Amino acid sequence: MSVNKLFVLPGDGIGPEVTAEVEKIANFLTKEGIARFEIERGLVGGAAYDAHGVAISEDDMARAGAADAILLAAVGGPKWDKVPYDVRPEAGLLRLRKDFNLYANLRPAICYPALADASSLKRELVDGLDLLIVRELTGGVYFGEPKQIIDLGNGQKRAIDTQVYDTYEIERIGRIAFELARKRRNKVTSSEKHNVMKSGVLWREVIIDLHKREFPDVELEHQLADALGMQLVRRPKQFDVIVTDNLFGDMLSDVASMLTGSLGMLPSASLGAEDAKTGHRKALYEPVHGSAPDIAGKGLANPIAMIGSFGMALRYSFGLTELADKLEAAIAGVLDKGLRTADIKGNAPKAISTSEMGDAILAEL
Amino acid sequence: MSVNKLFVLPGDGIGPEVTAEVEKIANFLTKEGIARFEIERGLVGGAAYDAHGVAISEDDMARAGAADAILLAAVGGPKWDKVPYDVRPEAGLLRLRKDFNLYANLRPAICYPALADASSLKRELVDGLDLLIVRELTGGVYFGEPKQIIDLGNGQKRAIDTQVYDTYEIERIGRIAFELARKRRNKVTSSEKHNVMKSGVLWREVIIDLHKREFPDVELEHQLADALGMQLVRRPKQFDVIVTDNLFGDMLSDVASMLTGSLGMLPSASLGAEDAKTGHRKALYEPVHGSAPDIAGKGLANPIAMIGSFGMALRYSFGLTELADKLEAAIAGVLDKGLRTADIKGNAPKAISTSEMGDAILAEL
């Protein structure tokens, strides 16, 4: 049996609690001989800053590079609000994305029927919601240069960020979106602001072109990013796959995830290019939720998004599709039994802890 | 009685229908001697392109500049999807904003109790919602240079947009937000992405500084733009005044307006700097909704957002506060009577037309 190397970066806040539940499951699978995982652990974000004065160390970057998949929980917290810009917690995450060229961020927003009432939207609007945001993750205003603050004198400063997109960057993320749509409901909504931004003009042009050349069988529509934000709130079930740039994807995926009422439940995958020889993709898996410093260390966090992210790793990095299916079924099974952590408690009689939830999923598995 | 010069730009789609209702009301007020309005009319957007090949003519720019207030309905539609970038409908609107330095865009999101059920959010989350987004309107990625598409050869292009903010731009929009908060519930939420963007770093710094110096009595909090998008969906009533940049303001105000279930009801104002001598501000008033080409010319459009925008003009440009109050009361009165246009019909027995709604508000007045 081949060894699957997992590099776990718990990060900050509730990170260590939720990654512990994944390790529990991975170790069980190894022990039972169902699959073989080798786990290493590193530091990222505030945790790395406290230990090494950087947002991720060179050593951990190297170890991450040697792994088959990276599992990251979350970074940041008020404790590090004042650290220098270049070593702020987010810099660790952004470096992982950029250095490993993880350009394709897949963010499903799924509303579990058992949890539809936890949404702030009316039940009928979200029950059964299943959309996928495909966000470009290594370009745009996140990384474009110049990116600086200039002192103009007289108490005036000028801050500059640069949004840049090249044809090939738009094309490769578009391709991922169309390919995924084919395995789903065959519809892609592309979003930008071509009425205001040149990057939006190019984005639209490249997507239209790609569609015509390679994916004429997939339904394609365009929505301006502001209008799409509206439509997500108004009638989210109209969407299947949404493809958009780094910054719009950041905002829209947060709005989308909140619709589901299941923020603590949503996993994500960030995939790199396929290696021409091995066919292997670098990949990082992380929950959509943040580090939630306010509840850290209390056993209140919901580990399902993290466990679901591990499930995505099984599917996309390790080719363990059947096991991924089983893990997802185990999560659904536990929910069907009425087991709930605090964030999704609703009218349930009592909430269980982070590790109780991990145990329950493992038992179900 | 002083003459109030109104420059009306109906624009495209449902624009002519909804501005007609405002003119009806303004003409009535003039005839009755309650106030004096002088109305001129111009073209903007697709309508201007069809007539003059530009998004707004020099002549109309001059006439707009000579008016006390500009009333614009909406621009754009599929008919002009293929016109050159520089003369696309939106260019007319953007030129008005930029040339008249209308940097402060006020976008209230109010949920009328009578309409709370039309929201896609659960009633208790939005009933009584009353927040105000103060959006910076003449800076950021909308106008920053370079803004271009470069041909790199080999079928590759590079698109660039530039987000730029200077200290003074952030300070003046921050001041407007704090001043307005003092007349409301005294709370400002400032939003950016300082974890990723240098403009966010400067934005936060300038707002904190301004708050300390001039508005220590106002409550100030900060939320990242993605998190704010989430919170708008999750618990919108936590907000009073939100201050943010041009692009985030564009997206967040669309999400916020959709929460209310009253998109056809929401007015907005875009204000310039005060003239040092006269104290007068250049100003443009427009509905938050778009040109809705699909229902144009059918008498289905809701004129309330446009009439409400006229109400904001009475208040901010003409100093006719009492009349503005009366107009708003008339709108509320008509709604209380159960009169509804198609967009807000809900379970009402029947919908009335655009002009019937205008007539009803006039009668109520």
Ligand SMILES: CC(C)[C@H](C(=O)O)[C@@H](O)C(=O)O
């Ligand atoms: C933590 C932050 C840098 C990050 C982003 O802006 O991409 C986060 O919001 C996300 O969506 O993954």
Ligand SMILES: CC(C)[C@H](C(=O)O)[C@@H](O)C(=O)O
């Ligand atoms: C029409 C468009 C240029 C405009 C914008 O992006 O500002 C609109 O979306 C708005 O919010 O007023």
